[in-house]
Amino acid sequence: MDFKEQVVVITGAGQGIGQATAYAFAQRGSRVVVNDLQRETAEATTRTINERGGQAIAVQADVADEAAVRAMFYQAQHHFGAVTTLINNAGYVPFLPLMDYTAAIWDKTMAVDLKGIFYCVQAAVPQMERRGGGRIVNIASVHASATLPGTSAYAAAKGGIVSLTRTLALELGPKHIRVNCISPGAIETDALKAYFDSLPPEESEARRQYLLGWHPLGRFGQPDDIAQVALFLCSDQAAFIHGSEIVADGGCLARLF
Ligand SMILES: NC(=O)c1ccc[n+]([C@@H]2O[C@H](COP(=O)([O-])OP(=O)(O)OC[C@H]3O[C@@H](n4cnc5c(N)ncnc54)[C@H](O)[C@@H]3O)[C@@H](O)[C@H]2O)c1
Incomplete structure (x- = not known):
């Protein structure tokens, strides 16, 4: 299916990886539904796409709210026709040791990162x-495979996404719906900044340099690095890629010590 025929819903697309993905699809002529919890960022992303000659609408919705999600897909179909493509990108990541968690923080992480996909x-x-x-x-x-202290619920949810991707591939393949997942490494967005900001100021820069040292390419990723992988997975060139986890981490997971 050509990009021009695709109607794409991207969750959490008001900034970061989701926004870069929205721009990438719109540039190829797809009709894009820009979802975010934050109305202003979703609308700003949509405005940029439409000003550049693309086609997008903004839909504020919490992916963890079933009724809001159903309303979003109804709105998408009403505006652009039936949806062909779904990028489940919205994410929430608390940084704190497991012993400091409350059940509410645990549940919110699972609700946004995992149940929202469901x-x-x-x-x-x-x-x-x-x-x-x-x-x-x-x-x-990459937290599905190797992780850090302070990210327990997030790592568990991301591991769940990789497993869920495989089950969905088995169930939806016969319907000609291809399902894959991308495991980004450290990508320079507000989420990565929040991680560094969660550390004591004296540790933050040292930690940044340490993590950079784990990247054989010598840099963190940019949102568009992931957007390009999403585009490829939704292209006809990826017609036989199904149920796969594509790691895009600049070589971070390749290192043993
Ligand atoms: N940045 C990284 O280093 C990195 C690495 C691996 C995976 N990821 C994953 O990539 C995805 C995007 O990350 P990012 O770095 O661009 O994050 P980000 O924080 O910059 O953007 C996330 C967006 O999701 C939105 N959002 C949060 N909760 C939502 C909800 N309940 N409903 C709808 N929208 C919601 C936020 O408002 C925000 O606009 C996330 O799933 C994240 O876990 C990021």
Whole structure:
């Protein structure tokens, strides 16, 4: 399916990786639904796309709210026709030791990072079936494979996304819906900044340099590095890639010590 035929819902697209992905699809002629919890950032992203000659609408919705997700997909179909492509990107990451967690923080992480995907997939699949197939890309993380202290719920949720991607591939493949996930490494967005800001000021810069040293390419990723992988997975060039985890981490996970 050509990008011009795709109607793409991208969650958490008001900034960061989601925003870069929205720009990348719009540039290729897809109709893009820019979702975010923050109305202003979703609208600003949409404005930029439309000013550049693309086609986008903003939909403020919390992916952890089933009714809001259903309303978003209804709005998407009403505006652009049935959805063909879903990028599950919205994420929440608290940084604190497990012993300091409350049940509420744990539940919020699972609700946004994992249950939100369940709600979005359930709402999207009937529309994709009407289009004869679709593509789903879930944004997981290298934290599914190797992690850091202070990220327990996030790492558990991201590991869950990789597993969920495989189950969805088995269930949705017969409907011609391809499902894959991307595990980004450290990407320079507000989420990475929040990690460094969560550390005592005297540790923050040292930690940044230490983590950079783990990257054989000598840099952190940029949001567009991940947007390009999402584009590829939704292109016809990736027609036989299904149920896969694509790691895009600048070589970080390749290192043993
Ligand atoms: N930045 C990294 O280093 C990195 C690494 C690996 C994985 N990821 C994953 O990539 C995705 C995007 O990360 P980012 O760095 O661009 O983050 P970001 O914090 O810059 O952007 C996330 C966006 O999601 C939105 N959002 C949060 N909760 C939401 C909800 N309940 N409903 C709808 N929107 C919501 C936020 O408002 C924000 O605009 C996340 O799933 C994250 O876990 C990021």
